[in-house]
Amino acid sequence: MSQQSLDDWTVDENGGQPDRCLSFTVRGPWGHFRRIEGNIVKQTYRIIPRTTVAGLLAAVLGIERDGYYDLFAPDSSAVAIEPVREIRTVNMPMNTLSTAAGNLQSLNGRGKISVKLPDPTTLRQQHNYEVLVDPAYRIDVALADDQWYTELRKTLAAGESHYVPSLGLSEHLADIEYHGEFDVADGSQSDPVEIDSAVPNAVDDVVLDAGTRCQIEESPAFMESDAGGRTTTGFTNYAYNPDADSLEVRDTKAASVDGRTVVFV
Template sequence: MTQTQIEAFISESAEFTPESCIGFTITSGYAHFKKVGNNSAKPTYRIPPRTTVAGLLAGILGYDRDTYYDLFQPDNSAVSVVPLNNPHTVSVSTTTVNTKADEAIKYIPPDVHYTKGVKALTPESYVELDRQRDPYEMLVDPKYRIYVSLAAEDVETELFERLSESRYHYSPSLGLSECLAEINDVERHSLTEADDEPIEVDSTVCELEGSTVVPKPGVTVCRERSPLYMEATDGGGRRTTTFGNVTYALERDRALTVKGQLAYDTGRHVVSFS
């Protein structure tokens, strides 16, 4: 889809109300969703931020970095995450190096053919830059059910086909590229608006103005403030435009009770979109 087509979808979709969605289950041995504002120590969100889900889907579709943000704005997309387990965390220390193209470490001298790379490794060829040892907080065996609806029907159709056929442009991962993920149980779902008040919601809830998560006995309510939407900048980078309070129940067999917020029944879960 061209930039002109993307802008046309945005102008035509003042408000986006999903009528159907794609649902799929994603899991991995480990996951890490780096919290904003932390550098040396790297804690993780428990729930993949909406921006992370957008990046995951864009990678499956083959979009380059900083080219897909307009497809996942609130007026033309809807995303919901249902945590299917409560993963514990471990701390993993990782030695990192700078991989910026014009500063990357030269492992192989320029006069040595790449097929001889193993023999070419010498201290002089790989210690040009200092290493940094960082502790990562990793989620162990995370599992989520993700629901997504897009106003761009041709993009949503391609996404469904790629998910169903495991035909990914970039391999899916949960946060870090090393946390390769498995996607299965891909389905299309019709959506029925839930009209109960209050509503029992299986998914996370991005609390909106006027909405309230009602505490209940036996349900541990957790909240994370995470990025929701991004935009590309003129300098070739990106920036977060909106953060939100994402609330979820710690116990996987318990639902959140919510007042003043739309929710939809997918046939498998009752979800709140953001």
């Protein structure tokens, strides 16, 4: 397959569509991708956000917390997300300890290494979490940085990960099934076209037939680091079928990957 570099793969040249990608499925018994809106019930996004995919792959590669944002920037990466199981949620009460600075205590405070942990003697707070049940997503990802792309391919193919993968919350452990590396070809030229993945930024172009369910959500897509930690710099509106079926969409640039029709962002 041809090799791309950060210098010659730009959104302006080909709409963000790469010529090859890595494909894998991430799944687990539970998942929670916290919505940024405040609510008594801690709600979850239904489609794994693009920023979460970036964090998941950074964990696989062993990249530090704030060290991967440029790698997954809009002009140097492409990601397609396809739910492969019916999307279901349940509200689950959880007892939590506060992690505010005033509620942490030092472990081994007099030693060379000191770790701050929540005080286990304080009262727990109960919160209701909206949790995904048996979530599973097929992810197609391409990186313009060929060195990191090659490292990601080797790591996924070996079934390895530097850090334990999870679906949002660290306690929601995930399994990753690597499918391989695939050419990315132009999708069907018909209009409308049947899309298997969630469809980014095409909310008004979805064809709603009788019996077809479609839901919409906006989630974080891109981040950058700043003095305060990290800031969301871009969002994506996804249209998706909660039954994990396809959607018909007009006037969209689709790609063909491993016999599936997806849209990258």
